[in-house]
Amino acid sequence: MANILGKLLFALIRSIVAGWAYALWVKLATWLEPKIQRRWVKIAVGGLLGLAAFFMIPIVMALLGL
Numbered sequence: 001m002a003n004i005l006g007k008l009l010f011a012l013i014r015s016i017v018a019g020w021a022y023a024l025w026v027k028l029a030t031w032l033e034p035k036i037q038r039r040w041v042k043i044a045v046g047g048l049l050g051l052a053a054f055f056m057i058p059i060v061m062a063l064l065g066l
Contacts, residue, residue: 017064 036042 014064 032045033042036045
C-alpha cells in the first residue's frame, strides 16, 4: 500500500514540476521574443537555448531521480 501511494505521489509531483517548468519556459519565450529583432539572432538564440535544454534536462531529471 505504501509503495502504491509513493508511486502515485511521485507521479503527481513529477506532473506538477513538468507543468511548472513548461509554463516558465513559455513565459521566458514570450518575454524574450519581442526583444530580439533580427531573424538570424532568433535562430542563434533558439539554437543556444535548445542546446542548453539538451544538456540541462537530463541533469535535472537525474537530480530528481526520474
